[in-house]
Amino acid sequence: MSGEDNLLKLVEAEEADGQDYLLQEQVGFILRKAHQRHVSIFAARIGDLTPPQFAALAKLRDVGETSQNQLGTLIAMDAATVKGVIDRLKARGLVELSRHEVDKRRLLVNLTTEGRDAIERLIPLAREITQETLAPLTNKEITTFMRLLAKLA
Amino acid sequence: MSGEDNLLKLVEAEEADGQDYLLQEQVGFILRKAHQRHVSIFAARIGDLTPPQFAALAKLRDVGETSQNQLGTLIAMDAATVKGVIDRLKARGLVELSRHEVDKRRLLVNLTTEGRDAIERLIPLAREITQETLAPLTNKEITTFMRLLAKLA
DNA sequence: TTGATATCATTTGCATACGAATGAATTTCC
DNA sequence: GGAAATTCATTCGTATGCAAATGATATCAA
Numbered sequence: 488m489s490g491e492d493n494l495l496k497l498v499e500a501e502e503a504d505g506q507d508y509l510l511q512e513q514v515g516f517i518l519r520k521a522h523q524r525h526v527s528i529f530a531a532r533i534g535d536l537t538p539p540q541f542a543a544l545a546k547l548r549d550v551g552e553t554s555q556n557q558l559g560t561l562i563a564m565d566a567a568t569v570k571g572v573i574d575r576l577k578a579r580g581l582v583e584l585s586r587h588e589v590d591k592r593r594l595l596v597n598l599t600t601e602g603r604d605a606i607e608r609l610i611p612l613a614r615e616i617t618q619e620t621l622a623p624l625t626n627k628e629i630t631t632f633m634r635l636l637a638k639l640a
Numbered sequence: 641m642s643g644e645d646n647l648l649k650l651v652e653a654e655e656a657d658g659q660d661y662l663l664q665e666q667v668g669f670i671l672r673k674a675h676q677r678h679v680s681i682f683a684a685r686i687g688d689l690t691p692p693q694f695a696a697l698a699k700l701r702d703v704g705e706t707s708q709n710q711l712g713t714l715i716a717m718d719a720a721t722v723k724g725v726i727d728r729l730k731a732r733g734l735v736e737l738s739r740h741e742v743d744k745r746r747l748l749v750n751l752t753t754e755g756r757d758a759i760e761r762l763i764p765l766a767r768e769i770t771q772e773t774l775a776p777l778t779n780k781e782i783t784t785f786m787r788l789l790a791k792l793a
Numbered sequence: 794t795t796g797a798t799a800t801c802a803t804t805t806g807c808a809t810a811c812g813a814a815t816g817a818a819t820t821t822c823c
Numbered sequence: 824g825g826a827a828a829t830t831c832a833t834t835c836g837t838a839t840g841c842a843a844a845t846g847a848t849a850t851c852a853a
Contacts, residue, residue: 525667556830565810639776639785640671680811683812708801799851802846807840807842
């Protein structure tokens, strides 16, 4: 190898910040793929409801009637997004809306009887979805992974 | 507590499969939040390009000219999604399109000079984005987390 | 060689997802 | 009490993300 070659490599090593950047090893890229896989598993088991719609119903089951914005906070959706989700659940008769008596800005959301039936019926399927999503890991790995994932979220 | 109360609890315990289902502990929900956080970090550091757009450019830098579909496979996007991403990159002059000479179905995608400059310039920022996303973890935790996440994706 | 299949790309429709702007109602604070 | 700031909801625009249908081209197989 010539002296010029060595110099070239040196210059490259100094300048080429992106020389060994591998997209497929970046956490964001893999996170996106893992999420994709989960959504796909979800769709295979619960075809007529999306994960965000399920999340809204499940959280309403936990907390009972709440404002649309508050529900959005609880399920990590901004106001614009949660509105669309609730609109579609309302169109299907799974939630009902009403105005807060005192604070007239607030739009209260609650499960209908049908919505409550639906979420109770779906929760066992949701458990299976969680299991299938985590199936590539051992029980010990699952514990570790969930602990670290929670730190990132 | 009356006998009726005990009977009621028993019936509830038998029927209520979803009694202790906690949305905020489900892997899908936390995965979605972790992904959201990453996208938010990305947007703060690279405001004028989305993660999918960045992924397309970074992968084109790796593999050079490819068909649109093939690029989609490499960055985990279906045909409909990758089309939109490439259209927007083309509108900004970061990629150029051409027809495959032999197989006239294929739409070849390649970086323009401007696109190559952009991705080289952005890769150092992307490294910082990865770092910031993983900042809540120690180095050892990062190694573990990436190994397990890869298994799920 | 040609008929069946498969592949590549496009389009449409629907569902998140979020920033920014807007309007209505409430709270804060002087 | 009233102006300023905040909160709640809506709307608009843009960008994924995917299923399904369609059209063009290529490949395979009888």
